[in-house]
Amino acid sequence: MEPVKSYLGWNLDFTEPKGEPALCAPDSISWTVYKNPISLAIGGVAAVLLEFADARIRSGVWDHSVYPTDPLGRSRRTGLAAMVGIYGPESAARRVIKGVNNMHARVSGKTPAGEAYAATDVELLDWVSATAAYGFMMAYDRYVTPLSYGEKCQFYVESVPVVTLYGVKSPIRRPEDFAAMCQSLLPRFEPHQINRDFLEIIKSGKAARGVPKGLYVAIANAAVGLLPGEVRQRLELGAEFDLTLPQRLSLRLAAKLANTVPARNSPAVGAARRVGLPDNFAWKSPAAKARILADRGQAPVSAE
Structure with a gap:
């Protein structure tokens, strides 16, 4: 497997060093979702x-x-940082997160309205962390496999060791925590052309050449559909972003397929190889994962 090259100056290879665990356990909900x-x-x-x-x-x-x-x-690099936190060896995850924190320490300024901001502001760190967890989990729940309330809570709790390294002080642990944080910030939310420009970039299909443009249009619309209703209203992302039935069906078909066929050279495959598990471990059922771990004399996360 080829290492993922140079993120913040480091070459990342999810297959090395052999045996080093990640911050999230192999049978975690996070390994399944990501x-x-x-x-x-x-x-x-x-x-x-x-x-x-x-x-x-x-x-x-x-x-x-x-x-x-x-x-x-920039979006790909952000995604890679998320993958390192879930699948990467702990030592690499800590190095990357430290690099991100060092970069954030240099980010400050004022909004066009004159309000001061800093990337190290705890309220902002907490919200950025919460939005990522919410987005990834809810997309999996809606388009791949529904998650129970307990699984959603477990997913959030699993992220705590990772997000606290970023300086998060109030990590969300339950869906209610996200709802409360969102509600507290809601008065600040506002529509902006940057949101629409960003969605147009996604819809253009430039993110992955060779992938049908229609799939990226569906992805953009599906993302808008994941927003809490009050947030979507404040951002003024109206009915023009509603998913059509064909778009919804195509997304679910693509997501279901991706959930059964291991992606070659993906971080999940590399991480499995690193810790001596089958390449398709993250794609297996919870029962199959438990059997594999039991054969190795390793207790599953749910039993801890």
């Missing part, structure tokens, strides 16, 4: 929309990153 590229794409777009709803985050990203000139590259 393996699916379709739901990750939907959830990632939804997370960005939720972040950009707040002028402080929108200004910080727009003024201090390559997002205006290379939004797709």
Whole structure:
């Protein structure tokens, strides 16, 4: 497996060093959710929309990153950072997160309305973390396999060791926590042309050459559909972003297929190889995972 090249100056190879665990266990809900590229794409777009709803985050990203000139590259790097936190060896995850934190320490400024912001602001760190977890989990729940309330709580709890390394002080642990955080920030949310520009970039299909453009139109619309109703209203993303029935069916078909066929050279496959598990471990059922771990004399997460 080829290493993923140079993120913040490091070459990342999810297969090395042999035996080193990740921050999330192999039979975690996180390993199951993050393996699916379709739901990750939907959830990632939804997370960005939720972040950009707040002028402080929108200004910080727009003024201090390559997002205006290379939004797709920046999005891929953000996605890679998320993958390292779930599948990467713990030592690599800590290095990457430290690099992100160092970069954030240099980000501050004022919104067009004159409000000061800093990327190290705990309220902003908490919200960015919450939006990512919400987006990825809800996209999987809606387009791949429904998750029970307990599984949703477990997914959120599994992220705590990762997000606290980023400086998050109030990690969400239940769906109610996300709802409360969203409600507290709701008065700050506002529509902006940047949101629509971002959606148009996604719909253009430039994120992955060779993938039907129609699929990316569906992904953008599905992401808007994941937004809590009050947030979508405030962002003024109306009926023109509603999914059509063919779009909904095509997304579910693509997501279901991605959930059964391991993606060659994906972080989930590399991580499994690193810790001595079958390449398709993340794609197996909970019962099959438990049997494999029992054969190795390893207790499953749910038993801890």
